[in-house]
Amino acid sequence: xxxNELTQAAQTDQTNNxxxxxPPRALKNKRSLYKSLLRMxxxxxxxxxxxxxxxxxxxxxxxxxxxxxxxxxxxxERHQVLLKHSWVTAQEIILGLLLGLTMxxxxxxxxxxxxxxxxWLLPLLIASQAVPVFAIAPVLMLWLGYGIASKIVMAALxxxxxxxxxxxxxxxxxxxxxLELAQTMGATKWQMLRHIQFPAALPTLAxxxxxxxxxxxxxAVAGEWVGSSxxxxxxxxxxxxxxxxxxxxxxxxxxxxxxxxxxxxxNKLLKKWIPWEA
Amino acid sequence: xxxxxxxLAVTLMSVSKQSVSRPPSAQSNAVSIDIIDxxxxxxxxxxxxxxxxxxxxxxxxxxxxxxxxxxxxSSLLRYLANLxxxxxxxxxxxxxxxxxxxxxxxxxxxxxxxxxxxxSALDNVMLSTKFGSADPLAQKKHLALDKAHAxxxxxxxxxxxxxxxxxxxxxxxQRVALARTLMQDKPIILMDEPFSALDAVTRYRxxxxxxxxxxxxxxxxxxxxxxxxxxxxxxxxxxxxRPAFAESLNVPKSATxxxxxxxxAELQQTIMERLEHDYE
Numbered sequence: 098x099x100x101n102e103l104t105q106a107a108q109t110d111q112t113n114n115x116x117x118x119x120p121p122r123a124l125k126n127k128r129s130l131y132k133s134l135l136r137m138x139x140x141x142x143x144x145x146x147x148x149x150x151x152x153x154x155x156x157x158x159x160x161x162x163x164x165x166x167x168x169x170x171x172x173x174e175r176h177q178v179l180l181k182h183s184w185v186t187a188q189e190i191i192l193g194l195l196l197g198l199t200m201x202x203x204x205x206x207x208x209x210x211x212x213x214x215x216x217w218l219l220p221l222l223i224a225s226q227a228v229p230v231f232a233i234a235p236v237l238m239l240w241l242g243y244g245i246a247s248k249i250v251m252a253a254l255x256x257x258x259x260x261x262x263x264x265x266x267x268x269x270x271x272x273x274x275x276l277e278l279a280q281t282m283g284a285t286k287w288q289m290l291r292h293i294q295f296p297a298a299l300p301t302l303a304x305x306x307x308x309x310x311x312x313x314x315x316x317a318v319a320g321e322w323v324g325s326s327x328x329x330x331x332x333x334x335x336x337x338x339x340x341x342x343x344x345x346x347x348x349x350x351x352x353x354x355x356x357x358x359x360x361x362x363x364n365k366l367l368k369k370w371i372p373w374e375a
Numbered sequence: 376x377x378x379x380x381x382x383l384a385v386t387l388m389s390v391s392k393q394s395v396s397r398p399p400s401a402q403s404n405a406v407s408i409d410i411i412d413x414x415x416x417x418x419x420x421x422x423x424x425x426x427x428x429x430x431x432x433x434x435x436x437x438x439x440x441x442x443x444x445x446x447x448x449s450s451l452l453r454y455l456a457n458l459x460x461x462x463x464x465x466x467x468x469x470x471x472x473x474x475x476x477x478x479x480x481x482x483x484x485x486x487x488x489x490x491x492x493x494x495s496a497l498d499n500v501m502l503s504t505k506f507g508s509a510d511p512l513a514q515k516k517h518l519a520l521d522k523a524h525a526x527x528x529x530x531x532x533x534x535x536x537x538x539x540x541x542x543x544x545x546x547x548x549q550r551v552a553l554a555r556t557l558m559q560d561k562p563i564i565l566m567d568e569p570f571s572a573l574d575a576v577t578r579y580r581x582x583x584x585x586x587x588x589x590x591x592x593x594x595x596x597x598x599x600x601x602x603x604x605x606x607x608x609x610x611x612x613x614x615x616x617r618p619a620f621a622e623s624l625n626v627p628k629s630a631t632x633x634x635x636x637x638x639x640a641e642l643q644q645t646i647m648e649r650l651e652h653d654y655e
Contacts, residue, residue: 275491277456277458279506280458281481281483282503282506282507283479283507284505288505288506288507292502292506293491296493297491373492373493373540
């Protein structure tokens, strides 16, 4: 309640005070960053606590559920191996994101610009989602090999649909008033796309990217499970087979940390680049 | 302080010099418009919404068109702004004097300010310089920038140039929209109730500002507010009936923007009664 009043006061201050040319947004952001970090660490502490409690209370054997401490020790002991495999998975995720993003953008653009093509491709796009990406993973392994390429394509395929639909919806739903204004100013079709439709679509595209960042790791790791010689998914399979459950949990922990970090970094960047987003 | 004034004087001079140095095209001339026996029908409807419409829009003056919501006054304005090209059927004449392509000569100001949320106030003012290829300002980026700054100063938002629209109040946003309109530097300005969403005092101030800044322009203002129409009109029309036609009303001889006096109140009462009649 008090916080609300404070932020309100800050806002009125920044609109009324003629001497302030750059609004004091940086300060507010910093404060909210600390707060979200605090919330996150409290969350993490609670989860680790519960985990430890379950291990102690139910006397879990370490090959079913290792204690957080065991996992942490493993994390320290095997950090070089873990780091190496994390690097591979991170590459797969990021390159997959970039590839999926580019494909989605191009697909949405040509659906927008060439209406007849859209009528042919939209059903195809929806049908492509009916085939589970996991089911075609073996085929991808066959075509692209056991290396990093097949995982990049997996990650790209899994994010392709949300990116395309978000981008297309955003480009299509530009407020009519914006378009009319540009029209009275004599904008050509390309100028309209470049200066009005595309920026207006960015907030919608941003929510597509947020979804994509969360699900891209699923694609990459599923790809590694189907067939690979490195990566966190590979490491987990190996550890599982050798009953090194604590190592499996360590890999799982790194994977989660990677996904969460990726999401927060993407979220931060999107907020910075698209400050007008509601 | 002295430095600031000198700087401003230089900036303003460069702006005026630039408008002088431009070729004496229709842009600097005033344009009047005559609509003769206009009929307008949307393709998807069987009924005409405008019929037998005759309106004279004098050069360098405010023509206010009053009517209840939905009477077709916005459609008329949008037709003039060339926004209804393939949506309507139009019969009748639209003559401009001097003869020119009217769609090259208009600026359109809508009810919403339509500021792009991703552009700063300054960039919003400069929006029109991004479009079209014939615009001479496109090559002279710094001149356009100076002009945009000068216009923001004219509407009293010099220090808000780098603000995003959502950091500005409704009145400020509409003032940025006014500066954007002036940036286009066209002789005809079509306004579709641009002040209707503002509170009474902000609206009053904006009317004064718009009057002062648009003195050499041919302005067509659509409104459903009789008070606004009487304050600003050199030529006043009331649109009524289904399909709608326009009828000219006499306005007081006093100079615009008018103050509220007895004659003003009387005219307002007359208009109210006629509009009320049209709602039935």
